[in-house]
Amino acid sequence: MSTRPAIVWFRDDLRLDDHPALQWAIASGRPVVALWVLDEASPGVRPLGGAARWWLDRSLRSLARSLEARGGRLVLRRGPASVVVPAVVAETGAGAVCWNRRYGAAEVAIDRELEDDLSNRGIEVESFHGSVLFEPNATRTGSGGPYRVFTPFWRACRAGAAPRAPSDAPARIAAPALPIASDDLDAWGLTPTKPDWSGGLAATWTPGEAGAAARLATFLREGIYSYTDDRDRPDLEAVSRLSPHLRFGEISPFRVWAAVEAVAAERPTASVEKFRAELGWREFCHHLAFHFPDLEERSFQPRFDAFAWRDDPAFLAAWRRGQTGYPLVDAGMRQLWQTGWMHNRVRMVVASFLAKHGLIDWRHGERWFWDTLVDACPANNPAGWQWVAGCGADAAPYFRIFNPITQSETFDPDGAYIRRFVPELAQLPTDAIHAPWKAPTLVLRAAGVRLDDTYPRPIVDHATARARALDAFAATAAG
Numbered sequence: 001m002s003t004r005p006a007i008v009w010f011r012d013d014l015r016l017d018d019h020p021a022l023q024w025a026i027a028s029g030r031p032v033v034a035l036w037v038l039d040e041a042s043p044g045v046r047p048l049g050g051a052a053r054w055w056l057d058r059s060l061r062s063l064a065r066s067l068e069a070r071g072g073r074l075v076l077r078r079g080p081a082s083v084v085v086p087a088v089v090a091e092t093g094a095g096a097v098c099w100n101r102r103y104g105a106a107e108v109a110i111d112r113e114l115e116d117d118l119s120n121r122g123i124e125v126e127s128f129h130g131s132v133l134f135e136p137n138a139t140r141t142g143s144g145g146p147y148r149v150f151t152p153f154w155r156a157c158r159a160g161a162a163p164r165a166p167s168d169a170p171a172r173i174a175a176p177a178l179p180i181a182s183d184d185l186d187a188w189g190l191t192p193t194k195p196d197w198s199g200g201l202a203a204t205w206t207p208g209e210a211g212a213a214a215r216l217a218t219f220l221r222e223g224i225y226s227y228t229d230d231r232d233r234p235d236l237e238a239v240s241r242l243s244p245h246l247r248f249g250e251i252s253p254f255r256v257w258a259a260v261e262a263v264a265a266e267r268p269t270a271s272v273e274k275f276r277a278e279l280g281w282r283e284f285c286h287h288l289a290f291h292f293p294d295l296e297e298r299s300f301q302p303r304f305d306a307f308a309w310r311d312d313p314a315f316l317a318a319w320r321r322g323q324t325g326y327p328l329v330d331a332g333m334r335q336l337w338q339t340g341w342m343h344n345r346v347r348m349v350v351a352s353f354l355a356k357h358g359l360i361d362w363r364h365g366e367r368w369f370w371d372t373l374v375d376a377c378p379a380n381n382p383a384g385w386q387w388v389a390g391c392g393a394d395a396a397p398y399f400r401i402f403n404p405i406t407q408s409e410t411f412d413p414d415g416a417y418i419r420r421f422v423p424e425l426a427q428l429p430t431d432a433i434h435a436p437w438k439a440p441t442l443v444l445r446a447a448g449v450r451l452d453d454t455y456p457r458p459i460v461d462h463a464t465a466r467a468r469a470l471d472a473f474a475a476t477a478a479g
């Protein structure tokens, strides 16, 4: 047993429950230094967007409280990890550094370099498998390459060893006797002030480990049994909303998996397998991001590099503001702006609308999501965008163009979702709310809707846009 501390470097794992690196450090008997590094300076690291920064601020505060309740303390530092981590090692006299592995190309490079550097100085370095169920390099096709299609990927994952059981949070964490300097989180300015647009986020979410556990419990009590039937309905509370908690590692995917397993054992339902498959999509996206590192920059299918995207700032601005004239699209974009999250079905519809109806480069949409989503994920976000745009791995075929009117009628049948996020249409009867421009003048007038005044006409005609997109995509697909 050594008295030289072990540094536990927290990254995408802001929790104490099922945290293999933390467990290892405690089991080593060393005092534990819990470290978080705000690294926006290392090459290739993607700085967080605004909504994710807000989340990070809250999540770090929550983690700091949990550590303190057990005798530990969170040390905050800012700068390139390759400089900051060795500096904290030197300051504290640490004899070991450990972390849970991450899988983005830049992050992998940073970790490898640090591991070499610290090992060469005689510091013990350990890394652990804690943030995904199946590590990206462990799942390979028969020929040894990465998977490019979800179904065989997930089949291969499921055919291997089942995810391990999660372990509980430690009861006590022994901190070093001497205090260690830490940055002041307030001084990092992660939350918006001028203006403070985070009110809707704060009203919607409880970042942190306790909030994550509460979400999971609510979902397992209320949502899981109807998940297969209702998961595409944005007007219902039918999905878990765990995405930001998983993104920041406030809950371990092993904990989620085990909890779902327990539900299935008690009351079997087909929904459990469906939900597991959605967790599988998260795994697949991380697999892709690991093996194809330019996912947010380059089309996965290189022939799309030559695609003639349109430059149309007015279209892009109307899409961002939720002013396209298509109520479901506008409701989704406003849900995103107000709450930092959007329902998956609507993410597909709005992404398709931008890339296909607008023929706007999917990267513009991906970046907007990156800035506005609390769950903005360097793997799921570009993979989701490329899937919808038709240029990704296992992509939706280019001729799948989501019809924003029929999607609205099918998945928001009473218009409740639209009424909530597009209040200027709230008084419209249900048969008029999905396509207000088709409604009789008297109906519009009775609902207080004045087209082009209180609510826009469609920015583009659906049939015309669809035909234009089919032509453009067919040309690329053929080439």
Ligand SMILES: Cc1cc2nc3c(=O)[nH]c(=O)nc-3n(C[C@H](O)[C@H](O)[C@H](O)COP(=O)(O)OP(=O)(O)OC[C@H]3O[C@@H](n4cnc5c(N)ncnc54)[C@H](O)[C@@H]3O)c2cc1C
Pocket: 231, 239, 240, 241, 242, 243, 244, 246, 247, 278, 279, 280, 281, 282, 283, 285, 342, 343, 344, 345, 347, 348, 351, 369, 373, 375, 376, 377, 378, 380, 381, 382, 384, 385, 388
């Ligand atoms: C254009 C586009 C962009 C997206 N960007 C992101 C993103 O930045 N971050 C993000 O976490 N998800 C992203 N997704 C995937 C998906 O929309 C969200 O994970 C989901 O809506 C989150 O809600 P939930 O937690 O209630 O999901 P649930 O339906 O309850 O699913 C449980 C978990 O499974 C994972 N999951 C579910 N669906 C997917 C999927 N299609 N791809 C990957 N993982 C999935 C998530 O971790 C989710 O929390 C995107 C999808 C699209 C189409």
